[in-house]
């Protein structure tokens with residue numbers, strides 16, 4: 001059975017909030033972010049499709065001003081929060097790397113087989 005990685009309790013992830021999480025993706029240490037959008041928990045690798053920058057590299061948020069879309073704070077690419085697809089002219093149609101999540105009575109979990117916990121405290 002694939003190991004699942006606990007993210008947080010469900011009530012710790014409210015709509016409009018996000019958490020950063022250091023994990024291994026295909027054995028490479030990466031930063032991911034997890035957020036709740038209209039009730040659904042979603043996660044992506046925190047790596048813009050335009051340049052190798054984290055979406056929250058210039059501002060401490062991954063959302064645009066409306067809170068309805070994801071936005072890279074470097075040059076402003078706006079992403080669909082459900083698909084991770086760029087809706088901007090820059091890199092139109094390119095997608096953030098999605099990470100599979102599950103939510104149950106015990107909380108929010110990463111269940112993506114490409115993702116492993118990093119050794120040591122998070």
Ligand code: FES
Pocket residue numbers: 048049050051052053072073074075076077
């Ligand atoms: S690095 Fe993200 S929009 Fe340019």
